[in-house]
Amino acid sequence: VSFDEIVCREFAEIATDYLDAALPDATLELVEEHLAMCDWCRDYLGQIEATSSALARTAAASPPPATLDALVSAFRHRPKEGPR
Amino acid sequence: VIAYKFLAAGGLGPFSRYPWPLPRPGAPGAWVVAGGGALVCHDAVHACRPGDLPWWLQEELWEAELGGTVTSGRHKVMAPRARLLRRVDGWDAACAQRFGDACAGRARDHAVVALDRVGAAEPARALRACATPREIRAAVRAGRPPEAVRIAHTMAGDAAIRALGGAAVVAAYIAAHTAARVDGEPAMAAERAWQSDWLRTELRLDA
Numbered sequence: 645v646s647f648d649e650i651v652c653r654e655f656a657e658i659a660t661d662y663l664d665a666a667l668p669d670a671t672l673e674l675v676e677e678h679l680a681m682c683d684w685c686r687d688y689l690g691q692i693e694a695t696s697s698a699l700a701r702t703a704a705a706s707p708p709p710a711t712l713d714a715l716v717s718a719f720r721h722r723p724k725e726g727p728r
Numbered sequence: 729v730i731a732y733k734f735l736a737a738g739g740l741g742p743f744s745r746y747p748w749p750l751p752r753p754g755a756p757g758a759w760v761v762a763g764g765g766a767l768v769c770h771d772a773v774h775a776c777r778p779g780d781l782p783w784w785l786q787e788e789l790w791e792a793e794l795g796g797t798v799t800s801g802r803h804k805v806m807a808p809r810a811r812l813l814r815r816v817d818g819w820d821a822a823c824a825q826r827f828g829d830a831c832a833g834r835a836r837d838h839a840v841v842a843l844d845r846v847g848a849a850e851p852a853r854a855l856r857a858c859a860t861p862r863e864i865r866a867a868v869r870a871g872r873p874p875e876a877v878r879i880a881h882t883m884a885g886d887a888a889i890r891a892l893g894g895a896a897v898v899a900a901y902i903a904a905h906t907a908a909r910v911d912g913e914p915a916m917a918a919e920r921a922w923q924s925d926w927l928r929t930e931l932r933l934d935a
Contacts, residue, residue: 648802669771669801673801673802673803673804676743676774677783677784677803679743680742680783680784680785680786680897681783681785681895681897681898681900681901682898683895
């Protein structure tokens, strides 16, 4: 049996896209259906928001370009598939 | 178009935290227009048809009028603007608890079907005899079902635990998934339809 819904692990992958309002409508509906009933993911989302807000208040310090490139590359190549 | 809107306590959008303008005596709330920057949902205001309600339970339920072209999502409708007309007073903590308890009972029934099918007479009898979520939780903890139906049996216990904790929306979700585990995906749709009918009848909502 398969269902058209997301699970917590999948939500964690796209939580920041959700906060940035960058999700397509179909995915947004799945996310909000999940959030409506998952207090764990709501807590996680709150933690991400709090972290983002706190970081935004700190002095902006850009890492060296090489470090930034390495971080972006690592993020882009992170594994996205795996057990749920 | 008349639809329904679940809001968090205090008339807040559950995701946007947007404070919806509430109706005053004899007057609906002010229109809320999508795209004004106040809503997370950038291009539409979201609401429920009666059949969508079990997915979105929150503390408050409101009847809402949708304006503009209304489109349908999987389990919601979208419109360019909406305003609140009246609160559905029948939906309160006690009603949510009754609904959660009913869903726990449905999950129990699905688990009993699974137990009967594999001839697990004793766990089936024990679970069938349970009238409350507390009894279901105890029976599941004490039961030793065959491996083939262990998950459905456990899910019935999980639904009871979430009902006892006041999480009706989760009990409903588990009941739907228990139905699916026992009888496949059509059973999930049937279970969600049963839940919608329960809410529609209990709250005397228009179909």
